Amino acid sequence: MSQEFLVSARPDLAAARAEWLASLARERRLAGLTVEAYERDTRQFLQFLTGHCGGAPGISDIAALRPADLRSFLAHRRNGGAGARTLGRGLAGIRSLLRFLEKRGLANAAGAAALRAPRQPKSLPKPLAAQDALRVVAAGEQLVEEPWIAARNAAVLTLLYGCGLRISEALGLGGGELASPRDGVLRVTGKGGKTRIVPVLPAALEAVAAYRRLCPYHLAVDRPLFRGARGGPLAPAVLQRDMRRLRGALGLPDTATPHALRHSFATHLLGRGGDLRAIQELLGHSSLSTTQIYTGVDAARLLEAYEAAHPRA
16 A cells, blocks of 8 residues: 555665554554555655655664654644644554554654654534434435345445444454354454454344345355445445435435444434443443543433523523
8 A cells, every 4th residue: 555655765664664564454454444544644654754854764763753753743744734643643553653663673663652642632423313324224225226225235335334334344244254144243343453242233234235136246255245236345435425415315414324323323422321331342442531522422411401492492
């Protein structure tokens, strides 16, 4: 992947960076989009260092980096319009690369580890209302002409809302998954290679079974369950495109994305009295604080209902 772009670095650093990127997917099992983001962020960092150091950087230049150099890069990106989230992710990618080099005795990552990441803006997830989430799942098969593609979309969307899966997790399922009506649980490998057990609702099993019956391709155990029109793995961009068409037809806001169905899963469980720890396990969050953000969503919805209905609001 990294060889597709012109990287401003000396051969020793370019080779080490390529090995690091490969290890992210192979050993740490990061999602493809995360690896792409880290590739882009570190490429921009090396381009910055080329001007900052007066030439293409090598491992010796990386080893000599000071916190002030990293702060200069963040200021450069901020001046270019990058927001706090982008800057935070960029710093995370640089830290990961430096830790990789440090383990090989090529650099010291202490300076980057000590640098404080930009303060992230607090924002709540934007789930769909329960009736809108059900409309999306029910209408997922109405806007495409091919019956098997319509059934595929309905199955994926049902898994996102019914099981709280990430898009990458749903599209990463193998052909042997959910092949029987008795498959009441799903073993999902999420971020960082963390595995969790997720119960599968009968509606999700039925949706996958309908897709299996109509899919024109052999769904081998060692191949993806969900296929694109030509038989290859279904790309997230295709599902996102179909979701844009769907929300336009249903009159839903731009926040109605495939990932919003995962937010909806968590929010609706919490609103019905679901235990926060259990929801944490179902979502695959490493920290409970990540899951607790949904309590803010639920509180915000209660306040909206109060302001809309109470005569003294």
